[in-house]
Amino acid sequence: xxxxxxxxLGTGNLYSVYKALVHVGAGDVRISSNPSEIRNAGxxxxxxxxxxxxxxxxxxKQPELAAAVRAxxxxxxxxxxxxxxxxxxxYSEENGGVACLGLLDGEVRHFAASRGQADAAAHRxxxxxxxxxxxxxxVQQTSGHPLWRGIDDQRRFYFVHSYYVExxxxxxxxxxxxxxxxxxxxxxxxxxxxxxFHPEKSQRxxxxxxxxxxxxxxxx
Amino acid sequence: xxxxxRIIPCLDxxxxxxxxxxxxxxxxxxxxxxEVARGYDRQGADEITFLDITAxxxxxxxxxxxxxxxxxxVFIPLTVGGGVRxxxxxxxxxxxxxxxxxxxxxxxxxxxxxxxxxxxxxNQCIVVAIDAKRAPDEGDGxxxxxxxxxxxxxxxxxxxxxxxxxxEDLGAGELLVTSMDRDGTRNGFDLELVREMTSAVNxxxxxxxxxxxxxxxxxGVIQGGADAVLAASIFHFGEHxxxxxxxxMAARGIEVRL
Numbered sequence: 001x002x003x004x005x006x007x008x009l010g011t012g013n014l015y016s017v018y019k020a021l022v023h024v025g026a027g028d029v030r031i032s033s034n035p036s037e038i039r040n041a042g043x044x045x046x047x048x049x050x051x052x053x054x055x056x057x058x059x060x061k062q063p064e065l066a067a068a069v070r071a072x073x074x075x076x077x078x079x080x081x082x083x084x085x086x087x088x089x090x091y092s093e094e095n096g097g098v099a100c101l102g103l104l105d106g107e108v109r110h111f112a113a114s115r116g117q118a119d120a121a122a123h124r125x126x127x128x129x130x131x132x133x134x135x136x137x138x139v140q141q142t143s144g145h146p147l148w149r150g151i152d153d154q155r156r157f158y159f160v161h162s163y164y165v166e167x168x169x170x171x172x173x174x175x176x177x178x179x180x181x182x183x184x185x186x187x188x189x190x191x192x193x194x195x196x197f198h199p200e201k202s203q204r205x206x207x208x209x210x211x212x213x214x215x216x217x218x219x220x
Numbered sequence: 221x222x223x224x225x226r227i228i229p230c231l232d233x234x235x236x237x238x239x240x241x242x243x244x245x246x247x248x249x250x251x252x253x254x255e256v257a258r259g260y261d262r263q264g265a266d267e268i269t270f271l272d273i274t275a276x277x278x279x280x281x282x283x284x285x286x287x288x289x290x291x292x293x294v295f296i297p298l299t300v301g302g303g304v305r306x307x308x309x310x311x312x313x314x315x316x317x318x319x320x321x322x323x324x325x326x327x328x329x330x331x332x333x334x335x336x337x338x339x340x341x342x343n344q345c346i347v348v349a350i351d352a353k354r355a356p357d358e359g360d361g362x363x364x365x366x367x368x369x370x371x372x373x374x375x376x377x378x379x380x381x382x383x384x385x386x387x388e389d390l391g392a393g394e395l396l397v398t399s400m401d402r403d404g405t406r407n408g409f410d411l412e413l414v415r416e417m418t419s420a421v422n423x424x425x426x427x428x429x430x431x432x433x434x435x436x437x438x439x440g441v442i443q444g445g446a447d448a449v450l451a452a453s454i455f456h457f458g459e460h461x462x463x464x465x466x467x468x469m470a471a472r473g474i475e476v477r478l
Contacts, residue, residue, distance in 0.1 A: 012341070013314045019292045050342035130447065132344050132393055134424050136224045136266055136477040156224060156477045158297060160319075160344045178222055201297050201319060203261065 002042030003028040004214060007069060009058040012049035017081065020200035021045070024211035035068035043214055044072050046194070048083025052108070052163070053095030055083050073103060073192060077218040079210075080194030085187060086165060088194055094163050104187055104194075106167035111180065129180040132162045139175045139185045139197065147186075147193050147212045148174070155205045157185070157197035165196065191218040224477040225441050225469065226266035226448035227462050228299075228426060229455045231256060235274050236282035257290045257298075260455070263462035265296065266477055269322070269396075269450060272302030273371075284316045291317025301349055301396075310337055314345060322396055324349040325369040328376055331390055338391030347426075348392040352380035352413055353400040365413055372400045380413070381420050388421045395421065396450065399429035406432025406453070414444030426450050434460060434468040441474050 004026045006014050014031050021029045032038060046069070048055050059066045072078065080088055092098045092108035100108070111131050136156040141148050164183035167173050174193065175186035186195045193213065199206035232239050237251040249255055257268050268290070272283040280303060287300055300313050301322030310321045321341075327334050327348055338346045351372050352365035365380035384395055397417050399410035407430050414427045427446035431437060431454055440446040454460050466476040 013317060013319075015288070015315060015317045016291055016295070016319075019317065020295050023293075023295070049344070130422055130424050132424070133223065134344065134394060135226050135447070138221055154221075160297075162344070200295060203296050207295055 002040065003030050003037070004043045004045065005029075005038055005041035006031045006045045006047060007038060007065075008033045009048070009055060009062075011055055011058055012047075014047060016198075017045060017047050017200045020207060020210055021214065024207050024214065026214045033062065033065055035064040038065065038068040038072055039075075041072065042076065043216075044069075044076070044078045046078060046080040046084035046087070048081065048087065050083070051095055052083055052086055052092045052100070053098050055087060056098055056100060059087075070101070074190070076191055077213065077216050078192050078194075079213045080187075080192070081200070082161065082196060082198060085184075085194035085196050086163060088187065088192070089165060089167075092163060103192070104167070104172050104189060105169040106165055106172075106184070108163050109166050110163050112162075132160055133164075133179045134160045136202075137177050137179060137197075139177050141175050141186075142170075143174045143188065145174045145186075145188055145193065146216050147188075147209055149212050150208050151205050151212075157195070157199070157202040157206060159185075159197045161196060221475065224266070224475050225446070226426075227264075227437065227465055227469075227476070228267045228269050228448055228450040229260045229265050229462065230269040230271060230428070230450050230452045232271050232273050232452075233283060233286055233302075234272075235276070235279045236286055239273070253286045254289050254293055257294045260462060261294045261296055263455075264466060264477070265462045266448070267297040267299060267319075268294070269299040269301065271322075272300065274303070284312050287313055287316040287318050299347060301347070307337060307340055310341060310345075314341060318345075320345045320347050320394065322347040322349045324351060327387065328367065328369050328378065331386065334387055334390040334392055338393065343391045343393035346392055347394045347396050348384075348387040349396040349398065350380055350384060350387075350417075351398050351400050352410075354410070354413075363412055363416075365416075368400055372403070381416050384417055384421050388423050392423060394424045394426065396426045396428060402430025403428075405430050408432060408436040409440045409444055409446075409449075411439060411443045414440060414446050418445035418447075424448065434465050437465055438469050438472045438474060441469065442472065 090102040174188040177185035297319040299320040355364045367378040424447040426448040427440040428450040431451035440449040
């Protein structure tokens with residue numbers, strides 16, 4: 001069975017994702033920045049933490065790696081996590097505005113700058129929305145994607161982020177979450193599935209999603 | 221429905237072993253951080269915090285191995301604090317699988333450390349721990365707290381609420397607020413302190429220090445406004461499970477992850 005490859009941009013902890021994939025039965029898991037290994041991956045994981053400016057800069061510095069990731073996105077199952085979701089859109093407000101990969105239709109916005117403070121007041125009960133959005137929040141599944149198999153609707157996943165995806169194309173949304181405003185918690189298109197939450201830190205349901213991913217053959 | 225309030229068991233770790241006697245059921249080795257963490261994970265803990273109290277500097281690496289071992293088996297967020305002094309310390313703990321790093325004394329010694337750390341690793345992983353003690357009443361009716369360091373031994377002269385705001389400005393992602401007056405007493409949180417802190421900043425606040433029963437946890441959220449509650453002894457001694465605590469809170473209308 002071809003390897004599960006976790007793309008390493010040198011921007012953060014990949015150990016938890018690695019261990020979680022091993023835990024759910026992925027035999028051969030590699031952390032790699034090697035373009036040919038990425039192209040040949042059975043399943044590709046695009047993780048990310050920290051700031052998107054740094055993340056995109058690291059990708060930009062390694063054109064071959066960037067080309068391999070892009071090529072691979074059309075080719076077989078890919079799972080994006082956190083920044084690995086946000087980077088798939090065209091643009092993020094973070095770091096003064098960053099152009100991203102533009103594979104999905106939408107933009108990445110800051111929670112504070114968004115509308116919906118009134119909802120947030122109702123939601124938190126204290127008149128303010130705290131940033132980052134940190135903790136366990138409910139995900140409403142908006143499509144019957146194979147990665148949701150065995151996971152009930154409205155289960156809680158672990159989020160930690162200050163920016164969120166505002167999708168333009170509802171067909172690319174697989175799950176939503178509400179923190180003051182509704183935002184995209186999971187997105188999908190073709191072979192791509194990406195989550196704002198951290199499945200590797202979301203206990204049983206997160207592990208189930210990872211397990212579903214390594215058994216997912218993609219759409220073709 | 222929305223974001224849940226979190227319950228966080230806290231474990232003291234000395235040279236790689238859990239101390240202060242964890243005694244809840246189905247644990248073979250109460251000193252093994254992996255076993256204890258796995259037990260809390262099964263009970264439904266939302267996160268686990270490790271406080272490294274290792275005194276000897278040559279054994280300080282043991283906490284990195286603890287984090288690595290736990291992160292390989294327990295798939296919920298892990299926070300680590302105690303003795304974090306430089307960016308490299310943070311780096312090694314994050315690489316080992318920690319999600320958040322809690323910083324106390326080093327922040328007081330050099331507040332810019334918080335700016336550097338959050339600039340480097342993102343504010344989502346930088347927790348500032350504030351050990352606060354009630355200051356004597358100045359007769360003006362205004363209640364204040366002072367920041368202490370070194371596990372509550374050293375006074376700093378810094379006002380705790382001002383400090384919290386400053387830490388937010390410098391890039392803290394979360395505050396862990398411990399009442400030195402209540403810690404270990406089992407008399408409940410210093411709710412005035414928790415309320416002051418949750419009103420002062422726009423960050424998630426974890427209340428800590430003084431939990432002796434399940435009502436105290438709910439009070440921290442309802443009266444204090446805490447986003448998360450941290451406790452040690454009520455869980456360690458097997459008096460209550462995290463699951464019981466959550467059902468207790470849910471019955472009082474608090475949103476929790478069940």
